[in-house]
Every structure is written in structure tokens, then in C-alpha cells.
Amino acid sequence: MARLVVIDPGILSTVQDSGRFGLARYGVPHSGPMDWISFEIANLLVGNKRDDPAIEITGNFEAIFEGETSVSVVPGRIILNGEYLERFGTFHVRGGDILKVLNDRGFRSYLGLKELKIEEVLSSKSTCLPAKFGGLNGRKLMAGDVIECGNADIKDRTLECEMDWIFGNVARIVKGPQWDLLKNPNAIESEYVISSDSNRIGYRLIGERLSLESYEIVSEGMTAGAIQVPPDGLPIVMMADHPMTGGYSKIANVIYADLPVLGQKKPSDRIRFEMVDLDLARRLYFKYKEWIREIEFSLCNSLKDLYRVNVNGKYFDVEVKEIDDCGGWRHKYRLHNNG
């Protein structure tokens, strides 16, 4: 058993697993990570399953460890006892070590820890901030909070992971159910600024006002990424803790593959939407999922020195024996964000 004692929780740190599913009909939000790609990679780096709980850190973060374990931070930077560590790594920490997380490029990072000891509420460990349950007592982390986790003994390792597009300012969208109500459709592809009144529930955008034939509809179910337009014409993008039903027109939907792009945006950042079709949205979803599975496979097997090799279309598991110590290992993963 290891313990993490929070010194500085930053702007907002919460425990999130992949989300709380199956209770949407009762109005229970899905919650879960704002950037599912970084979240899954952080988990994989410490030998967790992709959907295990991790700590979502907004802004910067500082904690001290009691006991030994392994940690990962994606996509931010770890400063361990004052030393900057490589990005996308798994690192061993000992009792007394001080870990700082620096969100130097995006706005949110995931701190991966083995077996976070968090009680399950309604079949998930995610914090539901709007209704104050789940995670750590239904609230954000505060200085002095102690979180227990398991010990992990993973050789320090680094994933050469290129996902710079996550920090770009383009999020792709598809047409939403009330798209036809929009009278100035070109406006949606103009540049918007993230309002300071944005949070895990939704991102309010400031920019060209959207003019609709009708703003209010009969309330219906909503999904993350849905772009609602209230009567003031300024769009609101539904994020992880969004209410499950809503009564404003939804003119478009940010594609699932690009939700992390928004999740990494902070107030006053700029975002531009680019219209694509559903077919591309699905292809990207499959592609990103496959990319993460490849990372998972490689990380699992690096422990066994097993590699999967494709020869003329057939897959082989190949065991690799070390003949010269080259100081750990590296894998290269590049994800290009086009279909």
C-alpha cells in the first residue's frame, strides 16, 4: 500500500474512471475524463486497465508520497523532487518523494496510479460534481487529502507518443439533430473563444452569434460534445458532467475523437470547428481506439519482452532477449489525426 498526500490540488482535481454508465435514464451524468485519450494512456502506463480510475488534474498539482509505487502523467510533465522527467513515462516513486504535475501544454493531465482505493458509487468511481457523489466524497481534491493506492513495481519506461494535435485549436463536428434550424450555418466554423464560465459540465463559447429559427425544443437526451444554442446565440458544448437531458436546439456535435481537444482547452483559448461527416467521425473513433490498443499491447508485453510482429499480413508474438543493456526501452507511437 502506498499513499499520496495532496499538497496543492491546483484549480480542480477529481477522481475519474471511464464514467458512470447505465443510469442516464435517471438523470445520472456519465462524468468520466474530459480527455479520454490521455486518461487511457496514463492508466496503461502504470499497468492499469484503460477504464480504471485516475486523478484528473486541471492546472498544476503537488503531492507527497508515502510508500513506493509507480506513477504516470499524461500529457503534462512530472517534476519529481525538483527534477523534470520525460513526458509519457512510468516512474518509480518512494516515500517522501514530492511530485509536481505541470500542465505546460494543455489544461488537464491524468495522474495514473495503481489500484486507487476509491469507493464505488453507483457502479463507478468517477466524481459526479453536480450531485456531489462518487470519487473522493463527491468533491474535488483538497490540500491534505490522502488517497491510498497499490504498490506497482514497473521498470521506468517512456512511451514515445506523438499526440500534438490534441493541443491544436481545431475540433471536428458533425451536424446535430437541429442543424436545419440554423440560419447562419457558416458562423459555426468561425473562431470562438472559451468563456471563463466553462467547466466540466459545459464549455461556453464567445464569438459569432448563431441565429436559429427556434432555440427551444421539447427536452430530450443529450450526449457529450453536443453543441446547444440558447436564445443568446452563443453555443455551449456539453462536456463530461453535462445534464443528460436538455431543451435547447443542438445544431452540431463535436466528434468523440476530438473531445480531448476541447478538454485540453482553458478559458480564453481559441477553438475552431470543422464540419466533417459521420463516416469520418466513426473511422477516426475506430482508429484512435486501435492506436490505444496497440499501445496497450506493447506496454503489457514489454513486461514479458514479447512483441507482436506483422509479417505479410500475419501476426506473430516474438520474444525478445536483451543482449546489450540499452537502458530501458522505448516505443514510438504516432497518431495522425486524419482519416
Add this chain to the structure above:
Amino acid sequence: MVIEEMGERAIIVKFSDEISSSVHKIILAIDRFLTKSKPPVEWIPSYTSVTIFYDPEIISCEEIVGIIKEFKYEEIEESEKEIIEIPVVYGGKYGPDIEFVSDLNGMTVDEFIKFHSSFIYEVWMMGFMPGFAYLYGYSGSKIPRLERPRKSVIAGSVGMAGNQCGIYPFDGPGGWRIIGKTELKIFDIQKMPPSLDLGKRVRFIPL
């Protein structure tokens, strides 16, 4: 029936653009149909539509549409709908808007309490916050929302807006007119499924 896609992971199956008891009956029936046919999806029944969430790696949109096309309307008997009794303290400090709502109906507060508790309400949708049920059944004057929502409404508060009635399961902001409060825990995170669900009926018992 109109089927619309909402992103690559959700579809909305819509039966009407207007809220009515006849559409609600169709929603109840399709909700039961989905419960029986158990597709690997999650869904939210609402006033006039059902929103279905799916993972395209598990099931395709076409497959879901195929399942929906097999739906045939079968009416659900009123007697099948459980009635839940909710004790309410009307008015006083827990019902700051009761005079307003009574005046709107041209009644004294006592008359209004009698009137409000004479209806049998039915859950037509859930949403807004966990466990919040939109209850239909009231047929008095339409009630306008507060111009400025309250920053904090306490859990258990009974509110009204339009011809809907609802009970706040958690403390939180709210723009509905508050007429009373129940001690009953409306949404208990230790107890699933919650007592209120689509098609359940409610009777308010004045204390």
C-alpha cells in the same frame, strides 16, 4: 417515427414534436420494448423521444435502427403503474412560492393544497439532475418559472413550472416555484433503481 443521429455514438428516435399523454404512452411502450430486447446500449426515454447511446465498436447504428424498426406499440395498463405516496409539508418556510401559485389559481393556500394533492401525477421524463422526475398530472393555471433562479434550493423541495411538478433530489440551483418539501429521500445513491422512474405514478399526501 423519425430517427436522427447525434454524433457518432448516439441516435434520437422521435415520435412527435408535441408533449402529450398519447406520445408518453408510446415512449413507455418503446422503453419496455428496449428493456425486453436488451440491445447492448443505454437509453434515455424523454417526453417525445428516446435517445440511445451506443459504442460503434460494439453495435452499429444500422443494427440499432433494425431493432427499433421491430417495435410494435402495445399499451401499458394503468394498473401496471405503481403509485408512490409522497408526504409533503406545503407552504411555510419550505414553500416560499405557495401564495404566488395559489393566487395564480384564484385559490386560498388551503384550497390550493387540496387541489394540488388531488391529482395523480406520472413521471414523463427524468433528467436535469440525478433522480429529478418531471411529473405530469396537474391541470391548474400554467406556472411561470422564477425570473431569477434561486442559487440554492434544498433537497426534497417540491417545485412547479408550466404544468409540471418536480422534487429536487439534491441541494442546488433551481428556477421552479417551490410550494413545499418532502422528507422522503428521492434519490438514494445506496438504493438502485430509484423509486421514481418513467411511468411511475405519484400522489402527494399533505402533512
